Amino acid sequence: MDRRSPMSIPAPARSPRISPRCSPCSSPATARRFKDDVEALPRDIEKLIYTDLLPFDITGGPETREFLYRVADISCDYVEKTFDRGCKILDFHQPEQLKEVLDLEIPSDPLKLEQLLHDCRDALKYQVKTGHPRFMNQLSCGLEVISLGGEWLTAAANINMFTYEIAPVFILMEQTASLHAHFLHVSTPYACALHFMFTSLHSHYSLKGAAATMGLGTDNLVLVPVDAKGRMIPAELDRLIEEQKAKGNTPFFVCATAGTTVMGAFDPLHAVADVCDKHKLWFHVDAAWGGGVLLSKSTRHKMAGVERSQSITWNPHKLMGVLLQCSTVHFQEDGLLISCNSMCADYLFQQDKPYDVTYDTGDKVIQCGRHNDIFKFWLLWRSKGDSGFEKHIDHLFEMTAYLVEKLKAHSDKFELLNDEPECTNVCFWYVPFRLRTMKAGPERHKLLGEVQPILKGRMMTAGSLMIGYQPLDDHPNFFRNIISSQAVCRDDIDFMIEELDRLGYDL
Numbered sequence: 182m183d184r185r186s187p188m189s190i191p192a193p194a195r196s197p198r199i200s201p202r203c204s205p206c207s208s209p210a211t212a213r214r215f216k217d218d219v220e221a222l223p224r225d226i227e228k229l230i231y232t233d234l235l236p237f238d239i240t241g242g243p244e245t246r247e248f249l250y251r252v253a254d255i256s257c258d259y260v261e262k263t264f265d266r267g268c269k270i271l272d273f274h275q276p277e278q279l280k281e282v283l284d285l286e287i288p289s290d291p292l293k294l295e296q297l298l299h300d301c302r303d304a305l306k307y308q309v310k311t312g313h314p315r316f317m318n319q320l321s322c323g324l325e326v327i328s329l330g331g332e333w334l335t336a337a338a339n340i341n342m343f344t345y346e347i348a349p350v351f352i353l354m355e356q357t358a359s360l361h362a363h364f365l366h367v368s369t370p371y372a373c374a375l376h377f378m379f380t381s382l383h384s385h386y387s388l389k390g391a392a393a394t395m396g397l398g399t400d401n402l403v404l405v406p407v408d409a410k411g412r413m414i415p416a417e418l419d420r421l422i423e424e425q426k427a428k429g430n431t432p433f434f435v436c437a438t439a440g441t442t443v444m445g446a447f448d449p450l451h452a453v454a455d456v457c458d459k460h461k462l463w464f465h466v467d468a469a470w471g472g473g474v475l476l477s478k479s480t481r482h483k484m485a486g487v488e489r490s491q492s493i494t495w496n497p498h499k500l501m502g503v504l505l506q507c508s509t510v511h512f513q514e515d516g517l518l519i520s521c522n523s524m525c526a527d528y529l530f531q532q533d534k535p536y537d538v539t540y541d542t543g544d545k546v547i548q549c550g551r552h553n554d555i556f557k558f559w560l561l562w563r564s565k566g567d568s569g570f571e572k573h574i575d576h577l578f579e580m581t582a583y584l585v586e587k588l589k590a591h592s593d594k595f596e597l598l599n600d601e602p603e604c605t606n607v608c609f610w611y612v613p614f615r616l617r618t619m620k621a622g623p624e625r626h627k628l629l630g631e632v633q634p635i636l637k638g639r640m641m642t643a644g645s646l647m648i649g650y651q652p653l654d655d656h657p658n659f660f661r662n663i664i665s666s667q668a669v670c671r672d673d674i675d676f677m678i679e680e681l682d683r684l685g686y687d688l
């Protein structure tokens with residue numbers, strides 16, 4: 182048989198050699214690969230079922246290892262394809278078509294490992310490659326390989342983050358990362374009676390969700406007008422707070438957004454903080470998207486004033502590229518979470534344990550089971566250091582500046598919504614040939630708004646590019662391009678400009 186064994190391992194020179202059945206994956210050159218065809222699987226593993234693996238068969242160590250290697254191989258193939266600009270971002274199917282090509286049935290009896298490996302491969306086959314350099318569709322783009330390694334390891338450890346007792350290492354890691362990100366230490370009194378919340382018109386929809394979940398109702402969330410760049414207008418905030426007070430209502434909370442979801446605007450934090458101080462309101466900063474700017478000296482000024490907030494949300498899975506999901510919340514005042522959320526469950530949080538029980542952080546949070554999201558974050562930060570993360574952020578902003586410059590250079594084909602974006606969101610309309618000579622104004626915008634979703638459909642069919650679109654306020658549909666992946670380079674932006682014109686010219 183001259184068929185290449187699936188167990189062959191390309192040495193650095195890529196010459197296949199056979200691995201021992203139970204090869205420890207310790208050598209860095211041990212990049213294992215095998216072909217797509219399942220026939221090539223060695224007979225000894227393909228016919229096995231789960232009971233042949235650990236812990237059901239205690240002699241099943243080698244088989245278990247082999248099975249996991251193969252799943253890892255499938256993942257590695259996917260990673261390579263993700264970064265291959267010659268590969269499509271997606272192979273789009275309608276839901277009904279996809280149901281036909283996928284076998285999603287749960288069988289009554291065990292399936293062979295061979296089938297499960299097939300299933301693993303199929304699961305990725307129709308998946309959108311969010312790490313592809315031309316995927317600009319979401320706030321979380323990119324695939325950081327170190328973070329992926331962290332996530333694999335986390336999955337193997339399968340840890341619930343409630344106590345030091347069961348997650349000693351990861352609890353300490355969480356403390357390290359949060360102390361590192363801790364730049365707040367001033368305590369301000371705040372009003373605690375619940376009634377009215379304030380946030381900008383362009384803030385994230387989760388604020389509405391929070392108002393509803395807390396039982397306030399979405400009507401008790403006041404949306405403050407924004408300026409042309411999408412930033413909250415502090416004088417309007419002050420006016421609206423006064424208005425509620427005059428009606429006898431109790432404002433208690435203001436959320437400023439650092440990096441709005443669509444336009445990437447940074448609300449003026451100092452000015453918002455002044456209003457909060459004046460009225461003694463809780464000042465929260467939603468930096469889920471923009472928080473990463475703090476990691477670079479050239480961008481951190483955008484969040485000046487954040488140190489005056491009582492709380493911040495920050496999602497490292499967005500600008501920082503940590504694998505999904507990794508969302509953090511930071512409070513200025515120590516002990517606040519434990520005093521609010523502690524339920525003192527006797528079976529978890531015994532006070533007479535043989536170590537300092539303040540490390541049992543599980544009682545600080547509202548959920549019980551909590552996934553370990555720290556390791557992939559900590560490992561990525563270790564790999565880059567602060568300086569690497571600064572470069573990471575600077576790269577995203579450099580690519581954004583390059584895109585804006587390109588769009589301006591092709592102003593016949595592209596119309597920017599905001600020609601000085603504050604974050605890596607770039608909002609624009611693509612202008613097809615027939616509309617290029619039309620007079621600017623609402624009529625042209627209306628027609629442009631009809632064109633963008635059709636162009637998006639063409640992108641998905643072509644599989645070459647993905648950019649999201651939406652309307653906003655009075656603006657009809659426009660594209661919002663996000664650069665939050667380290668894979669994006671100038672060539673990808675040049676490609677994007679050409680590809681949009683190739684796909685949309687005749688619309």
Ligand SMILES: *Cc1c(COP(=O)(O)O)cnc(C)c1O
Pocket residue numbers: 320384385387438440441442467468469470496508
């Ligand atoms: C993504 C995002 C959120 C939501 O964060 P989740 O952790 O995904 O719930 C909130 N606010 C802003 C500005 C965001 O961009």
